[in-house]
Amino acid sequence: MIEENTPVGVPLGKPLEEAAVQAFAAEFRGALVRPGDEAYDAERAVFNAMIDRHPALIARCTGVADVIAAVNFAREEGLVVAVRGGGHSVPGYAVCEGGIVIDLSPMKGIWVDPEARTARAQAGVTWGEFDRETQTFGLATTGGRVTHTGIAGLTLGSGSGWLERKLGLTCDNLLSAEVVTAGGEFLKASESENEDLFWGLRGGGGNFGIVTSFEYQLHPIGPILLGGMLLYPATRAKELLRFWRDYMETAPDELNVTPAFITAPPAPFVPEHLKGQPAVGLIVCYAGPVEEGEGWVRPLKEFDPPDVDLVQPMPYTVVQTLLDPGNPPGRNNYWKAENLDGLSDEAIDTIVAYTARVSSPFTQVVIQPMGRAVGRVGEDETALGGRDASHAVHAISMWEDPAESETHVAWTREFMEAMELFAIPGISLNFTSDQSEGKVKASFGPEKHERLVALKDKYDPTNLFRLNQNIKPSRKQPQPVS
Numbered sequence: 398m399i400e401e402n403t404p405v406g407v408p409l410g411k412p413l414e415e416a417a418v419q420a421f422a423a424e425f426r427g428a429l430v431r432p433g434d435e436a437y438d439a440e441r442a443v444f445n446a447m448i449d450r451h452p453a454l455i456a457r458c459t460g461v462a463d464v465i466a467a468v469n470f471a472r473e474e475g476l477v478v479a480v481r482g483g484g485h486s487v488p489g490y491a492v493c494e495g496g497i498v499i500d501l502s503p504m505k506g507i508w509v510d511p512e513a514r515t516a517r518a519q520a521g522v523t524w525g526e527f528d529r530e531t532q533t534f535g536l537a538t539t540g541g542r543v544t545h546t547g548i549a550g551l552t553l554g555s556g557s558g559w560l561e562r563k564l565g566l567t568c569d570n571l572l573s574a575e576v577v578t579a580g581g582e583f584l585k586a587s588e589s590e591n592e593d594l595f596w597g598l599r600g601g602g603g604n605f606g607i608v609t610s611f612e613y614q615l616h617p618i619g620p621i622l623l624g625g626m627l628l629y630p631a632t633r634a635k636e637l638l639r640f641w642r643d644y645m646e647t648a649p650d651e652l653n654v655t656p657a658f659i660t661a662p663p664a665p666f667v668p669e670h671l672k673g674q675p676a677v678g679l680i681v682c683y684a685g686p687v688e689e690g691e692g693w694v695r696p697l698k699e700f701d702p703p704d705v706d707l708v709q710p711m712p713y714t715v716v717q718t719l720l721d722p723g724n725p726p727g728r729n730n731y732w733k734a735e736n737l738d739g740l741s742d743e744a745i746d747t748i749v750a751y752t753a754r755v756s757s758p759f760t761q762v763v764i765q766p767m768g769r770a771v772g773r774v775g776e777d778e779t780a781l782g783g784r785d786a787s788h789a790v791h792a793i794s795m796w797e798d799p800a801e802s803e804t805h806v807a808w809t810r811e812f813m814e815a816m817e818l819f820a821i822p823g824i825s826l827n828f829t830s831d832q833s834e835g836k837v838k839a840s841f842g843p844e845k846h847e848r849l850v851a852l853k854d855k856y857d858p859t860n861l862f863r864l865n866q867n868i869k870p871s872r873k874q875p876q877p878v879s
């Protein structure tokens with residue numbers, strides 16, 4: 398069994414009745430996709446190829462009215478509900494076995510207000526689409542590092558990106574959200590309306606309703622920034638990472654340098670001696686003037702001149718594509734993450750030792766420098782836990798052959814068990830396949846978890862929205878109807 402406590406969605410209640418589907422279809426404007434339809438297999442596929450589920454119905458929503466109709470239909474018919482934004486959830490929460498997928502991906506509206514420096518975007522938008530619109534005005538907010546990730550799941554689960562040390566997480570830049578609750582009610586949530594819900598949406602995931610649009614604070618960024626990668630053989634990683642760790646303490650908030658252990662690809666920019674070899678890349682993004690960034694990157698290059706230097710001025714929209722080639726949809730994925738309180742020499746040695754015997758050439762291990770603007774938001778200001786972490790380690794295991802799954806899952810678990818020695822509670826649930834109740838609770842801490850349970854009781858007391866990092870309501874669950 399590979400999936401850990403992943404709720405595959407055992408259908409609750411009676412099977413889908415044709416008359417009910419037809420009545421629903423009459424009030425639904427978007428497409429309804431069902432088993433046997435030509436589009437069915439393409440529409441049920443998600444980013445992670447390990448996830449192969451067969452919903453009874455996929456409701457491709459065109460707007461708020463469709464979302465309300467779909468929520469009411471699902472509730473009345475007693476269906477398992479999966480909510481789909483960009484379809485990138487690694488545990489595969491965007492699709493269920495039986496039940497209904499409420500698919501928001503056709504909802505692509507983006508409205509930028511350049512003067513107020515805000516943007517409202519519908520829940521089907523991806524980061525590539527969002528950045529394109531906001532960068533037209535030289536604006537951005539912290540967003541996902543892969544262009545095809547959805548803004549929706551990412552924002553609700555925290556939202557970590559290259560700009561976070563300067564601008565905070567994506568959820569810290571959320572100004573308001575429009576939400577359809579489990580009861581089919583349409584609400585606005587912000588610092589001044591339904592404040593409790595707004596608090597829970599920032600890190601509490603998709604537990605409290607379906608967000609139909611997000612309003613973000615934007616900031617002047619670029620359009621040209623210093624970005625790219627410095628690449629070294631992994632044999633030099635220990636000394637390099639010790640220097641990087643200490644150097645980042647002194648570097649300004651604008652500088653994000655993120656080490657990623659990879660297997661060097663057979664790409665033209667990689668010298669022959671590195672191709673196919675374990676390597677460590679320092680991925681650079683300087684969210685300020687290019688010359689200033691060059692000054693801050695220079696000491697890294699002088700400490701250990703890289704074998705490949707791809708750091709150069711480039712559009713922010715290009716920085717946002719740097720990880721796309723290594724993260725294509727359709728591979729098998731198993732991810733784990735831990736937050737660290739300081740990156741000790743021993744923690745570095747453990748990362749270096751495990752990455753040296755990584756089981757798949759597609760796997761990446763990323764050490765995220767945290768703190769700065771992320772840590773300046775108070776622990777109680779949003780639902781998200783773990784703001785005191787200095788670093789996060791992400792083990793992003795990827796492979797192509799499904800027959801190899803046991804091997805790669807075992808490597809990931811073994812590595813991250815070794816990292817637990819250095820870990821502190823509280824992780825971004827966006828980055829893990831492990832969604833056990835204990836992990837979810839620990840990620841928020843007991844007090845915040847209790848507050849989230851109270852929110853769940855208020856907005857989704859029957860746990861209609863439970864294919865997520867689930868916060869269970871305190872009331873009794875509905876029983877299957879015989």
Ligand SMILES: Cc1cc2nc3c(=O)[nH]c(=O)nc-3n(C[C@H](O)[C@H](O)[C@H](O)COP(=O)(O)OP(=O)(O)OC[C@H]3O[C@@H](n4cnc5c(N)ncnc54)[C@H](O)[C@@H]3O)c2cc1C
Nearest residue numbers: 482483484485486490491542547549550551557603608865
């Ligand atoms: C290649 C890749 C790169 C990534 N990079 C980053 C990164 O840089 N930073 C980061 O923080 N995370 C990153 N992630 C993790 C990512 O944030 C989560 O996987 C997130 O769930 C993706 O959002 P989505 O809308 O694409 O997901 P989906 O799979 O569509 O949705 C996941 C779940 O989120 C909830 N949800 C989605 N939309 C809504 C909605 N409108 N209303 C209510 N609930 C909703 C539901 O529970 C849903 O099942 C990455 C993931 C991948 C696969």
